Amino acid sequence: MIPRRRFLMGSLASAAFAAPAGFVRGAPVAFSADPFTLGVASGCPRQDRIILWTRLAPQPLDGGGMWDAPVDVEWQVAEDEAFSRIASRGVVRTTAGLAHSVHAEATGLRPDRLYWYRFRAGPALSPVGRTRTAPAESARPFRFAFASCQQYEQGYFAAYRDMAARDLDLVVHLGDYIYEKSWGSHHVRQHGVGIPTTLEEFRNRYALYKSDHDLQAAHAAFPWLSVWDDHEVMDDYANDRSYTVRDPAQFLKIRAAAYQAYYEHMPLPPSARPRGADATIYEHYRFGDMLDVLLLDDRQYRSASACVGSGRPTWVSDCAGRTDETRTMLGEKQEQWLDARLRESRGRWTIVAQQTLMAQDKRDGDDGPHFWMDGWDGYPNARRRLLDSLVAHRRRNPIVIGGDRHAFFAADLKHDLARPDGPTIATEFVGTSISSDGPSESSVRKALAENPHLAYARGDRRGYATVELDARHCTVGFEALDDVKDARSTVRRLTTFVVEDGAPGAKTA
Numbered sequence: 001m002i003p004r005r006r007f008l009m010g011s012l013a014s015a016a017f018a019a020p021a022g023f024v025r026g027a028p029v030a031f032s033a034d035p036f037t038l039g040v041a042s043g044c045p046r047q048d049r050i051i052l053w054t055r056l057a058p059q060p061l062d063g064g065g066m067w068d069a070p071v072d073v074e075w076q077v078a079e080d081e082a083f084s085r086i087a088s089r090g091v092v093r094t095t096a097g098l099a100h101s102v103h104a105e106a107t108g109l110r111p112d113r114l115y116w117y118r119f120r121a122g123p124a125l126s127p128v129g130r131t132r133t134a135p136a137e138s139a140r141p142f143r144f145a146f147a148s149c150q151q152y153e154q155g156y157f158a159a160y161r162d163m164a165a166r167d168l169d170l171v172v173h174l175g176d177y178i179y180e181k182s183w184g185s186h187h188v189r190q191h192g193v194g195i196p197t198t199l200e201e202f203r204n205r206y207a208l209y210k211s212d213h214d215l216q217a218a219h220a221a222f223p224w225l226s227v228w229d230d231h232e233v234m235d236d237y238a239n240d241r242s243y244t245v246r247d248p249a250q251f252l253k254i255r256a257a258a259y260q261a262y263y264e265h266m267p268l269p270p271s272a273r274p275r276g277a278d279a280t281i282y283e284h285y286r287f288g289d290m291l292d293v294l295l296l297d298d299r300q301y302r303s304a305s306a307c308v309g310s311g312r313p314t315w316v317s318d319c320a321g322r323t324d325e326t327r328t329m330l331g332e333k334q335e336q337w338l339d340a341r342l343r344e345s346r347g348r349w350t351i352v353a354q355q356t357l358m359a360q361d362k363r364d365g366d367d368g369p370h371f372w373m374d375g376w377d378g379y380p381n382a383r384r385r386l387l388d389s390l391v392a393h394r395r396r397n398p399i400v401i402g403g404d405r406h407a408f409f410a411a412d413l414k415h416d417l418a419r420p421d422g423p424t425i426a427t428e429f430v431g432t433s434i435s436s437d438g439p440s441e442s443s444v445r446k447a448l449a450e451n452p453h454l455a456y457a458r459g460d461r462r463g464y465a466t467v468e469l470d471a472r473h474c475t476v477g478f479e480a481l482d483d484v485k486d487a488r489s490t491v492r493r494l495t496t497f498v499v500e501d502g503a504p505g506a507k508t509a
């Protein structure tokens with residue numbers, strides 16, 4: 001294991017690159033301070049390529065502190081930490097229009113290999129990141145972590161420090177990477193400003209979150225796959241609808257700024273770059289014949305919330321509109337894309353990576369059943385179509401992972417929700433939150449009591465989940481912080497589940 005400190009040590013004085021590569025309109029680049037304040041990251045691993053990310057931001061919390069002119073940033077990928085065997089290199093021209101962020105695609109790499117990477121702008125050298133390409137085969141177990149929901153004020157990112165020290169092939173982030181608003185009590189640190197609505201304000205919010213060294217360490221240690229949920233834009237929004245900003249045209253302006261800032265701060269491929277308020281971030285990743293990951297975007301294309309009018313999609317009693325067949329969670333295009341990908345996936349394990357709990361979480365009220373309209377329960381026919389796809393294409397070992405709920409869940413997904421004793425067709429795991437406040441004890445107890453397919457629920461602990469896949473088992477660990485308010489908190493495993501090859505359903509290990 002490589003000590004974390006080494007990833008974080010950049011140096012303005014290092015002369016390890018052959019020659020300075022950065023220029024501003026022909027003049028040498030001179031920074032007022034270290035421009036690599038937000039660390040480095042990699043993502044979207046393929047067998048022969050990977051995306052490398054950084055952003056030049058000498059004054060990260062105040063717009064970045066860069067000038068308007070483009071700056072060339074040189075990058076290197078090496079087979080060794082000393083950069084003596086360079087495997088890939090290039091130069092990216094960063095611009096103010098992209099907040100001087102870098103999204104470099106390093107190609108010509110070999111499968112299932114560790115690589116080290118770094119950037120240089122003028123005299124400034126970035127910290128070193130480590131990454132790993134996707135395997136071509138499946139000779140060894142594949143390990144990844146998944147995480148979500150990191151409200152900065154409510155706790156420290158100690159979970160990421162623990163994650164960074166593990167031996168992982170990948171991290172999957174399922175949304176709420178930033179929060180637009182302050183909520184909850186017992187804050188340990190402050191946003192310091194209000195709700196962002198402009199591009200500059202969203203950039204500053206990402207910079208604040210990314211200034212956290214534990215988060216930087218987890219980015220520098222592994223490649224990530226990331227999708228957004230709602231708080232990257234606005235609480236519980238659906239497509240162009242928000243209960244906070246009710247004019248869709250006005251809301252889409254905010255969404256455009258928010259998507260742009262998300263792209264600028266994540267190791268996403270250039271294909272994910274927003275065009276106005278639209279950006280394609282759903283994607284299919286293959287990891288040898290062990291694993292297919294289908295990364296879904298269930299925010300951007302979904303139908304407006306059911307049964308709540310223009311109000312907040314929370315726990316409300318059922319209504320006829322909820323079961324309208326035309327309601328969609330993924331949008332027609334993504335739904336068709338997913339069906340085609342499920343048809344052609346060949347991996348032993350299929351991970352459907354999406355934002356929230358897919359299993360039904362029905363709560364009985366005096367006036368009949370209540371549902372959380374912001375989740376899949378608000379889109380039951382879209383969920384049924386997704387499960388139909390899994391069954392129709394006989395996907396081997398489908399595992400759904402999610403976030404959003406700020407609680408750990410394990411569930412057996414049934415094809416027919418009306419028959420809770422019917423066959424289980426997929427297994428679901430929801431990681432808790434990295435730091436965001438969880439649900440009340442009574443809410444979690446109700447969920448377990450009223451939904452027999454939920455095998456486990458626990459809302460009082462923050463953390464993340466780990467997954468290890470081999471030819472016979474998928475082993476899921478729920479990793480929990482002792483105290484999210486303690487920056488040095490340790491992490492301990494709460495419980496372990498196993499899914500056996502060919503036998504869907506969460507079993508306690």
Ligand SMILES: [Fe+2]
Nearest residue numbers: 149176404436
């Ligand atoms: Fe969240």
